[in-house]
Amino acid sequence: MKRAIWLVPVAMVMVAAAIALGQIVPGDPGSYPSVSVVNTPHNLNNYPGVSIPGNQVCLPCHTPHNALLSGDENVLWNHAETTQTFVMYKSTAGQPEGPSKLCLSCHDGVTAIDNYGGTGGTGIVITGSAALGTDLSNDHPIGIEYPTALPAEYRDPSTFAPGIGGGPGVKLVEINSLQRVECTSCHNVHNNGLGNFLRVPIQESYLCLQCHIK
Numbered sequence: 001m002k003r004a005i006w007l008v009p010v011a012m013v014m015v016a017a018a019i020a021l022g023q024i025v026p027g028d029p030g031s032y033p034s035v036s037v038v039n040t041p042h043n044l045n046n047y048p049g050v051s052i053p054g055n056q057v058c059l060p061c062h063t064p065h066n067a068l069l070s071g072d073e074n075v076l077w078n079h080a081e082t083t084q085t086f087v088m089y090k091s092t093a094g095q096p097e098g099p100s101k102l103c104l105s106c107h108d109g110v111t112a113i114d115n116y117g118g119t120g121g122t123g124i125v126i127t128g129s130a131a132l133g134t135d136l137s138n139d140h141p142i143g144i145e146y147p148t149a150l151p152a153e154y155r156d157p158s159t160f161a162p163g164i165g166g167g168p169g170v171k172l173v174e175i176n177s178l179q180r181v182e183c184t185s186c187h188n189v190h191n192n193g194l195g196n197f198l199r200v201p202i203q204e205s206y207l208c209l210q211c212h213i214k
């Protein structure tokens with residue numbers, strides 16, 4: 001009898017865990033978990049050797065005053081920008097601009113991740129697979145105009161499905177009056193609910209099929 005009483009809550013926990021594990025249903029934003037930037041690798045306090053004063057999660061990327069004025073993106077940017085020259089996937093794409101340049105200001109694997117506020121940082125850089133490096137020719141193209149003129153190959157952007165919490169899913173970024181694919185077309189820098197900071201699930205290649213008709 002005693003044993004059975006214990007088994008019931010154990011079984012309930014197991015069922016709950018199974019639901020939790022299999023809960024992402026592509027196309028059902030209500031099933032997408034939401035994980036604040038505070039609890040992600042973008043809280044640089046989580047990075048070995050890096051310590052941000054007062055655990056200010058936003059500080060390495062943003063500051064309320066005296067932002068490093070960048071022509072690329074007006075988001076009160078506080079991080080040193082990459083000075084690298086990149087090899088692009090498409091020769092038609094220029095050097096990274098806008099939000100993509102901001103991402104590459106850490107993911108180039110060269111710029112110190114805690115080089116913000118003009119401090120210079122400790123010299124700690126991203127290593128391993130999250131360091132895309134300066135050769136982007138083996139990465140999905142960025143800095144390219146979305147080919148809306150190919151309706152048999154590419155979906156109409158007005159049909160892009162919602163993301164976490166019903167917010168924006170896959171999106172295009174307007175730069176120089178062109179609707180472009182940039183890092184933030186697929187990634188949401190502030191929310192890691194779906195893993196890899198993705199805007200919609202990668203399960204069933206749902207992310208890819210937002211744009212590509214295959």
Ligand code: HEC
Nearest residue numbers: 037042043057058060061062073075099102103184189190
């Ligand atoms: C690792 C770097 C990073 C961290 C940490 C970060 N952000 Fe951002 N944030 C960005 C980038 C890059 C953009 C521009 C790209 C975009 O618009 O998606 C941005 C854009 C924004 C924007 C304008 C666009 C939007 O999403 O509304 C706001 C507001 C913002 N961040 C607030 C915050 C706050 C508040 C925090 C801390 C709780 C924070 N961010 C932490 C990188 C970061």
Ligand code: HEC
Nearest residue numbers: 041047060102103106113126130183184187189195196197
């Ligand atoms: C201030 C530095 C910084 C900036 C700016 C930044 N990141 Fe990161 N990012 C990191 C660090 C540090 C990690 C953890 C790397 C590791 O674990 O090796 C990370 C990890 C990631 C990961 C892997 C997450 C996971 O679940 O493992 C993705 C995807 C990512 N970043 C995308 C982006 C994108 C897209 C942008 C721009 C919109 C961006 N990052 C801007 C520092 C940054």
Ligand code: HEC
Nearest residue numbers: 100103104107129130131140141142182183185186196202
């Ligand atoms: C077309 C969609 C798309 C674009 C554009 C894109 N990514 Fe990703 N990215 C993904 C997907 C999907 C994953 C997860 C699968 C994987 O690991 O390859 C990922 C993974 C990552 C990771 C984690 C890699 C690892 O192995 O730890 C980083 C870091 C990252 N992206 C950064 C970027 C940056 C920076 C840009 C812009 C230069 C960018 N991404 C552009 C779709 C995209």
Ligand code: HEC
Nearest residue numbers: 140141144145146147170171181185186207208210211212
């Ligand atoms: C935001 C829209 C978008 C998303 C999401 C997206 N792509 Fe793309 N993809 C494009 C565009 C636009 C091009 C470049 C088209 C051109 O200029 O020829 C492209 C190019 C490609 C190419 C190269 C084609 C060539 O001719 O060189 C491949 C392969 C590809 N994408 C696969 C994927 C995969 C796999 C995913 C999911 C992980 C994905 N894409 C997600 C928009 C997207």
